[in-house]
Amino acid sequence: DGGITQSPKYLFRKEGQNVTLSCEQNLNHDAMYWYRQDPGQGLRLIYYSQIVNDFQKGDIAEGYSVSREKKESFPLTVTSAQKNPTAFYLCASRPTKNNYGYTFGSGTRLTVV
Amino acid sequence: AQSVTQPDIHITVSEGASLELRCNYSYGATPYLFWYVQSPGQGLQLLLKYFSGDTLVQGIKGFEAEFKRSQSSFNLRKPSVHWSDAAEYFCAVVIISGGYNKLIFGAGTRLAVHP
Numbered sequence: 001d002g003g004i005t006q007s008p009k010y011l012f013r014k015e016g017q018n019v020t021l022s023c024e025q026n027l028n029h030d031a032m033y034w035y036r037q038d039p040g041q042g043l044r045l046i047y048y049s050q051i052v053n054d055f056q057k058g059d060i061a062e063g064y065s066v067s068r069e070k071k072e073s074f075p076l077t078v079t080s081a082q083k084n085p086t087a088f089y090l091c092a093s094r095p096t097k098n099n100y101g102y103t104f105g106s107g108t109r110l111t112v113v
Numbered sequence: 114a115q116s117v118t119q120p121d122i123h124i125t126v127s128e129g130a131s132l133e134l135r136c137n138y139s140y141g142a143t144p145y146l147f148w149y150v151q152s153p154g155q156g157l158q159l160l161l162k163y164f165s166g167d168t169l170v171q172g173i174k175g176f177e178a179e180f181k182r183s184q185s186s187f188n189l190r191k192p193s194v195h196w197s198d199a200a201e202y203f204c205a206v207v208i209i210s211g212g213y214n215k216l217i218f219g220a221g222t223r224l225a226v227h228p
Contacts, residue, residue, distance in 0.1 A: 031214065035218075040220060040221070042218040042219055043218040045215055045216075050214070090156060090157065099214055100164055104156050107155075107156050
């Protein structure tokens with residue numbers, strides 16, 4: 001079945017270390033998104049990409065970086081510059097010609113200690 | 114600025130009671146609107162969506178939502194709540210700007226259900 005895979009489900013890192021979260025989709029979707037979720041703040045957009053080799057900053061991009069070298073993959077790196085990285089991270093994708101056909105992964109919970 | 118507001122952070126209802134969760138959006142063009150539900154530690158499940166046509170939209174699990182352009186609202190309703198409906202609910206709107214399409218969420222409403 002087609003879908004979005006985010007792995008691992010739980011991730012632990014020491015403070016000051018960079019960490020990369022994986023997001024892979026086999027839906028042949030062009031657009032991909034990364035969201036961060038914190039209690040009481042909903043989901044906030046970190047980065048998004050509509051085609052390979054192109055990506056845009058969302059509302060809270062500071063301390064994060066992404067790449068889009070392949071259509072099916074959109075990894076998110078949480079750098080040491082992110083002041084409060086502990087959160088739940090959700091990846092999503094959408095076919096370009098469909099303005100509302102978003103599909104979400106099951107998320108990765110990152111804990112930085 | 115384009116945004117989504119969910120005025121109620123927490124709502125508690127008794128099982129069997131009716132439910133209405135409020136959502137207001139700020140967006141100049143015709144909106145694509147969504148309601149999602151999230152159980153603890155889980156991803157998002159789409160309840161329903163609106164982008165045109167009948168302003169009363171039926172979704173899964175017995176939920177419905179009504180789009181009111183004059184009030185910039187898209188409130189979610191259910192006539193009789195079940196204990197399994199306890200979860201967090203998010204309203205969202207698609208923003209299309211500069212050729213880019215992104216989904217913007219409200220802060221969420223956490224629903225508790227008393228037996």
